[in-house]
Amino acid sequence: MSPLRRRMIEDMTIRNLSSSTQQSYIYAIAKFSRHFGCSPDRLSLEQVRAYQLHLINQKRSWSHINQVACALRFFYGVTLGQTEAFERIVGGQKPDKLPLVLNAEEVARFLEAVPGLRNRIVLTTAYAAGLRVGEVARLKVASIDSKRMLIHIENGKGGRDRYAMLSPRLLKILRAYWKRVQPGLWLFPGQDPSGHVSTRAVQDACRAARRRARIGKPVTVHTLRHSFATHLLESGIDIRIIQVLLETTTYCPRTLDRRADLLPVPSPMRRDGAYHQALRLPRHQSGRHSAARRIGRLHSCMDDARIGCAA
Numbered sequence: 001m002s003p004l005r006r007r008m009i010e011d012m013t014i015r016n017l018s019s020s021t022q023q024s025y026i027y028a029i030a031k032f033s034r035h036f037g038c039s040p041d042r043l044s045l046e047q048v049r050a051y052q053l054h055l056i057n058q059k060r061s062w063s064h065i066n067q068v069a070c071a072l073r074f075f076y077g078v079t080l081g082q083t084e085a086f087e088r089i090v091g092g093q094k095p096d097k098l099p100l101v102l103n104a105e106e107v108a109r110f111l112e113a114v115p116g117l118r119n120r121i122v123l124t125t126a127y128a129a130g131l132r133v134g135e136v137a138r139l140k141v142a143s144i145d146s147k148r149m150l151i152h153i154e155n156g157k158g159g160r161d162r163y164a165m166l167s168p169r170l171l172k173i174l175r176a177y178w179k180r181v182q183p184g185l186w187l188f189p190g191q192d193p194s195g196h197v198s199t200r201a202v203q204d205a206c207r208a209a210r211r212r213a214r215i216g217k218p219v220t221v222h223t224l225r226h227s228f229a230t231h232l233l234e235s236g237i238d239i240r241i242i243q244v245l246l247e248t249t250t251y252c253p254r255t256l257d258r259r260a261d262l263l264p265v266p267s268p269m270r271r272d273g274a275y276h277q278a279l280r281l282p283r284h285q286s287g288r289h290s291a292a293r294r295i296g297r298l299h300s301c302m303d304d305a306r307i308g309c310a311a
Contacts, residue, residue, distance in 0.1 A: 004041055008079045015078075018159050020134075028071035041080060045088050048072050056092075066091035099226040100217050107227060110219065113212035119205035121177045122188050122197065126221050129164045130228035130246055132157065133199045133221035139187040141178065146171055165245060 005026065012022045032051055033040045051072075055065050069091040076085035102110060107127065114120040126136040135153045143152040144166065151164040174187070183189050186196040202221055210219040217223075225246070232242050 004039070004079070008075060011078050012074070016159065018155075024067060025071040025074060028068045029075050032068070032072065040075065045076065045082070045085060048076070048085075048089055062092050062094045066094065099230075100219075100223055101227045101230045102215070102217065102219065102223060104231065106213070106215055106217075107224075109213040110209050110215060114205060114209040115212070116205065117177070118181070118188055118197065119202070119209075121173065122202055123206065123209070123221065123224065124173065125170065126202075127224040127228055128167060128170045130225050131164060132225060133202055135164075136221070137188060137197050137199050137202055139196075140185055141183055141187050143187065144171070144174060 008026070008029070009022060012025065017025075029040055032043075032048075035051060035054070036043055036047060052065065052069065055068060069089055073085055073089040076082045076089065111120065111124055111127070114123050122136055125131065125139070126133070129136075129151055131151075131153070135156050138154065139151070140154070143154065145152060145163075146166075149166045149168070149171070151166045153162045153164055156162055178187075184193060186193075188197045189195065190197045190201065199221075206219055206221055210217075229242050229246055232245075233239060
């Protein structure tokens, strides 16, 4: 390892950047260096600008281009101490595109097609709680808080801990899975029982299920998270509540809803005194939804209304 790379890793470690962020930054700087065939500390900010234009001409996504800009800004501004880099290395405006989502029927087909018990429960949990792939893969048995009906997410996005919702029916599914598999520390162990399932294995299972279900859309675990939110919104759930469930910083105030079919859902508030939100379920989704019934047959202990509204 070169002294320059070691210095950059130390700078990132001091700032407590996550391991995935560190790997992404190192990879971006290495590619930048290989592009010019020169050590990056010998390249100027004008060459940084030329490299950004190169990525744009290569039709790389704006997410990738902006991530590279963040890595270059850190390398030049922090590791090399060139403070002007913070102003001169800029990112682009990311196009505001709507995410791909699965409808309720597609979710039912997808979960039916997931190969293997562990993978099916992993993806069902990701959909039922709106979790990211890294969050669901790293769940521990102790993360399931059945008394408070919450899922404790450790080291989530940005290294933050948080709570996600746990429905009673999902709890029954996880208990049945635990009795059958008897996992140790990790709720979803990998090939090595001492470690958790890899995110790559979960995504591979996702792709396999998409092919078996003959779904034309590209499906990832994050697609399930988008579907979770979109289906709730289509069901008439207040968007402020959905923001809280998906771990945004928006505070959801206490609201009153005196209409029928109220479902108490534990809201993963980031503040003390978390309380239950009353989510209204439309009548046509509280027992007569065909896709909900299909998922219910897939997991006989799953709550049809809960899955029917993509919770």
